[in-house]
Amino acid sequence: MLSSTFALAALRWTSRRLHYSSHMQLFANALIAGSLAALIAGGLALVYGVLGVFNLALGQLALTGGYVTWWLHQVLDLPLFPSVIGGLITGALMTWLTFEVFVNPFYKHHRFLPLVTTIAWSMILDGLILLVFEERPRSILPGLKKTFEIFGAHISVEQCVLIALTLIALVVFAYVFHCTPFGRKLRAVVQHDTAALSLGINAPALHRFIFILSGIFAGAGGIFIGIDQNLSPTLAFSLTIKAYAAIIAGGKGNIWGAIICAYLIATLEQLLVGIHWFGVFYVPAGYQQTVALLFIIIFLLCRPSGIFAARARAA
Amino acid sequence: MSLLSTSHLSLSIGEHRILSDISFSVDSGEIIGLIGPNGSGKTTLFNVLSGFLKPSTGTIHLHGEDITTLSPAKRARFGIGRVFQNFGIFRDMTLFENVLVALEALSKEERALKGDLRKVSMETLEMVGLQSHAHTKAGSLSGGQMRLLEIARTLMSGKELFLLDEPTAGVSPKLTQQVADLILQLKKQGKTVLVVEHDLPFIGRICDRVIVMDVGKVVLTGKPNEVKQSKGLRELYFGADPTT
Numbered sequence: 001m002l003s004s005t006f007a008l009a010a011l012r013w014t015s016r017r018l019h020y021s022s023h024m025q026l027f028a029n030a031l032i033a034g035s036l037a038a039l040i041a042g043g044l045a046l047v048y049g050v051l052g053v054f055n056l057a058l059g060q061l062a063l064t065g066g067y068v069t070w071w072l073h074q075v076l077d078l079p080l081f082p083s084v085i086g087g088l089i090t091g092a093l094m095t096w097l098t099f100e101v102f103v104n105p106f107y108k109h110h111r112f113l114p115l116v117t118t119i120a121w122s123m124i125l126d127g128l129i130l131l132v133f134e135e136r137p138r139s140i141l142p143g144l145k146k147t148f149e150i151f152g153a154h155i156s157v158e159q160c161v162l163i164a165l166t167l168i169a170l171v172v173f174a175y176v177f178h179c180t181p182f183g184r185k186l187r188a189v190v191q192h193d194t195a196a197l198s199l200g201i202n203a204p205a206l207h208r209f210i211f212i213l214s215g216i217f218a219g220a221g222g223i224f225i226g227i228d229q230n231l232s233p234t235l236a237f238s239l240t241i242k243a244y245a246a247i248i249a250g251g252k253g254n255i256w257g258a259i260i261c262a263y264l265i266a267t268l269e270q271l272l273v274g275i276h277w278f279g280v281f282y283v284p285a286g287y288q289q290t291v292a293l294l295f296i297i298i299f300l301l302c303r304p305s306g307i308f309a310a311r312a313r314a315a
Numbered sequence: 316m317s318l319l320s321t322s323h324l325s326l327s328i329g330e331h332r333i334l335s336d337i338s339f340s341v342d343s344g345e346i347i348g349l350i351g352p353n354g355s356g357k358t359t360l361f362n363v364l365s366g367f368l369k370p371s372t373g374t375i376h377l378h379g380e381d382i383t384t385l386s387p388a389k390r391a392r393f394g395i396g397r398v399f400q401n402f403g404i405f406r407d408m409t410l411f412e413n414v415l416v417a418l419e420a421l422s423k424e425e426r427a428l429k430g431d432l433r434k435v436s437m438e439t440l441e442m443v444g445l446q447s448h449a450h451t452k453a454g455s456l457s458g459g460q461m462r463l464l465e466i467a468r469t470l471m472s473g474k475e476l477f478l479l480d481e482p483t484a485g486v487s488p489k490l491t492q493q494v495a496d497l498i499l500q501l502k503k504q505g506k507t508v509l510v511v512e513h514d515l516p517f518i519g520r521i522c523d524r525v526i527v528m529d530v531g532k533v534v535l536t537g538k539p540n541e542v543k544q545s546k547g548l549r550e551l552y553f554g555a556d557p558t559t
Contacts, residue, residue, distance in 0.1 A: 181416075181419040184408070184412055184415065184416040184419060185416060185419065185420065187405065187407070187408055187412075187416075188405050188408070188416045191405040191406060191407055191408065192403055192404070192405055192406075194367065194387075194399070194403065195397075195399060195403030195404065195405070196405075196420075197367075197386075197387040197388050197391070198365060198387060198391050198395075198396070198397040198399075198403065199391055199416070199417045199420045199468075199472060200388050200389075200391035200392045200420045200421065200472075201388060201416075201420045202388050203388065204386075
């Protein structure tokens with residue numbers, strides 16, 4: 001009761017500080033940033049749910065997909081669609097390599113070993129990205145984007161397409177995951193891989209598939225950034241941190257919890273810099289990144305199991 | 316020819332010998348009880364039989380075929396079903412999905428023989444009286460109901476050999492009887508069961524033979540009544556026999 005009154009008061013307070021159009025712009029920005037984060041966090045939550053391991057090279061793998069798409073489209077002058085497919089395939093191949101070399105030989109000995117090996121791999125990839133694609137910003141679709149106004153918010157055609165494609169990808173994933181025999185086998189492996197093995201489900205093959213799928217999602221995220229904004233080698237760390245904040249807040253291994261929290265964190269990031277705090281100051285945009293880190297700390301302190309963690313059976 | 320036979324199985328982890336020279340055979344349609352104090356290697360033996368641990372030496376034959384090096388998934392497809400000590404159910408899936416996924420994991424030919432998998436799944440739940448919970452998540456069941464679901468799921472997946480690890484642990488007396496009935500039903504269908512259990516009266520009621528293990532070795536085998544009367548078993552469970 002007290003918490004809902006407090007939430008309502010906070011909402012009224014926030015609303016008073018936002019004009020309708022800026023309200024809608026913040027919402028649109030949150031939807032764009034949330035869609036990007038949801039793609040990456042969803043795949044990562046699946047990996048954590050199945051293997052219980054952290055892949056700290058995920059941000060770099062996302063950037064690899066984006067940079068390869070940029071190279072195919074801008075340097076080799078291939079049309080956009082085949083370039084995107086090339087970026088996704090590269091993301092998948094690089095993730096497969098990550099699994100075979102930096103995760104698979106280690107995670108059965110101790111689940112924290114891939115934490116170290118993927119940090120090492122992320123540093124190698126950072127260097128390679130810098131060497132091959134250089135430090136300057138790269139955009140897959142450079143130049144001014146055509147925007148239009150919808151309910152007072154300015155949004156580009158590309159952003160609309162990216163949001164729609166993310167939602168379609170999530171709906172297709174939800175259908176496969178919940179309504180098909182293959183999806184049921186995936187969920188069985190996520191929930192109890194030993195029992196799944198004893199039923200004849202090929203859990204090791206599904207482990208590999210899930211890891212590569214997370215790479216395809218991450219690669220799609222990198223392409224999203226390259227189309228909407230600019231690719232930069234320094235983005236990798238913040239992508240990884242945001243994805244982990246979403247999976248910690250969503251309940252470790254809970255895929256839908258992670259996706260919802262990715263949108264939630266993106267909304268809070270937009271609110272942080274969009275509100276005229278106490279009518280006196282705006283928080284500089286550079287502080288947006290701290291929201292994800294604060295989320296991790298708050299949840300680890302107050303609710304380590306996350307918002308959507310499964311409740312235990314009542315006696 | 317026996318359904319399952321093990322020959323000189325042993326398992327060492329580092330310098331520790333966990334299983335030592337285990338040889339036994341099981342005929343089709345038999346129910347064998349595997350008993351022994353905690354740490355005697357019963358669950359480890361199940362892990363070796365179902366492929367989760369590789370033996371250091373020795374062989375395992377099923378239907379006369381050497382399965383020693385097969386993966387757990389391949390052994391499952393070969394006919395070994397396992398019920399786990401700590402509930403091998405998928406808690407965030409409904410009861411219906413728990414059974415359905417087991418049926419969907421069968422080979423194409425086996426699925427064709429089963430017919431409508433959704434109908435078979437519902438019949439499986441009806442068999443153990445859980446049909447009214449079909450669309451609730453398995454994690455909301457009591458321990459006994461989880462056990463029934465797991466046994467019924469393994470039963471319907473058409474396995475030949477069932478490895479049941481403490482099927483009555485944490486189960487009420489009423490449900491224990493239901494578990495016993497389910498195991499006896501397996502025997503009637505010609506299936507073979509190996510059951511690890513601490514409940515000796517339960518073992519006496521359902522088993523044809525009993526194998527007693529201690530410190531990774533088979534120390535006694537025989538019919539339940541013979542084993543129950545043996546001095547060796549009393550010493551194993553209660554220490555030195557005070558009457559001697």
